Amino acid sequence: MSLCPPYAYVLGYLGVAMSCVFGSVGSSLGIVLISPPLLTLSISHPKLLTKCLMPIVMSGVVAVYGLIVSVVLLGSIPSPFADASAPDGVRRTYSLYSSQTHLFAGTLCGLTAAAAGWCIGIVGRAFVGTLCWHTGGAEVKMNIGGGAVNERSGLLANDGMSDKRGFNSVYSAMLVTCIFAEAIALYGMIAAVIVAGKGGGGSIGGC
Template sequence: MSSSELCPVYAPFFGAMGCTAAIVFTCLGASYGTSKSGVGISAMGVLRPDLLIKCIIPVVMAGIIAIYGLVVSVLISGGIENPMTLYAGFIQLGAGLSVGLSGLAAGIAIGIVGDAGVRGTAQQPRLFIGMILILIFAEVLGLYGLIVALILNTRASEGPSCK
């Protein structure tokens, strides 16, 4: 293969799309989780205002999802260069999609569990520990995507070179 086939001018586009996917999808998941959990906290605050601060945990956990996307997005953007191999561009796209889509799924799960969990905790405070455990399992979904994205991003430099 010639150098122009390995390093087309559009290769950095895929890296930029990976960077974009990482931050956009994780922020969508975090915003959904925050808003859905926030509605549950508002409804719960009417019944049990003494549990308000204790039940903010789902909102904090949803915000952590966005940090995963930010970390990967910064790492990917540091690896975008010109010329760049198509291999590296696709690896960066895969890394961004990995953390982005898993963060979206984790944010949706945290939002649903957080909403139902804090409303249930208002009626039965013993549900709090169960809600926390389920929230941890939902958060781990985003962490899996982060780990895969970090592994993929380290592999971007192992492919062919443009020299």
């Protein structure tokens, strides 16, 4: 069995695709889940829209992790070149071992990014949906973007707290949850880079 078979390139480029595609899928899931209630809130309470965009931004960052790993993997795959001394006239220096490590690295980053995007989407949808559901009641003042604006909100009104404090508490909980959800994708990217490094520049494995 050849240590540098032709299908090694298929495995390597499949790892590149897995990282980029599943990273984009995770980002898309997050955006799709958050967008419907966000559009509703933008019509009824446009002043709240700025703070509610944070889950959308964090969902987009998930795809960047997949792109970074794809670029790293792509730079580690050597191109075959013509060599008259080779049996088929083509010299391949990309080993099966390296291609497998690149495939696993791409899959690792892609799946963790997809999980992170899905989690961010659910948390963001719950946050924006809560605002849409609870807005309505006495007119109160909320400090948004450094200025006080009037909004109609019943958020946590039965808790004895001001609506400003209630909104900030819910927003803080959402933000912390999204940060830890995105950390899943970050951990996957770090692990993928380490795994890809085990494959070297493609020649490790006996070629």
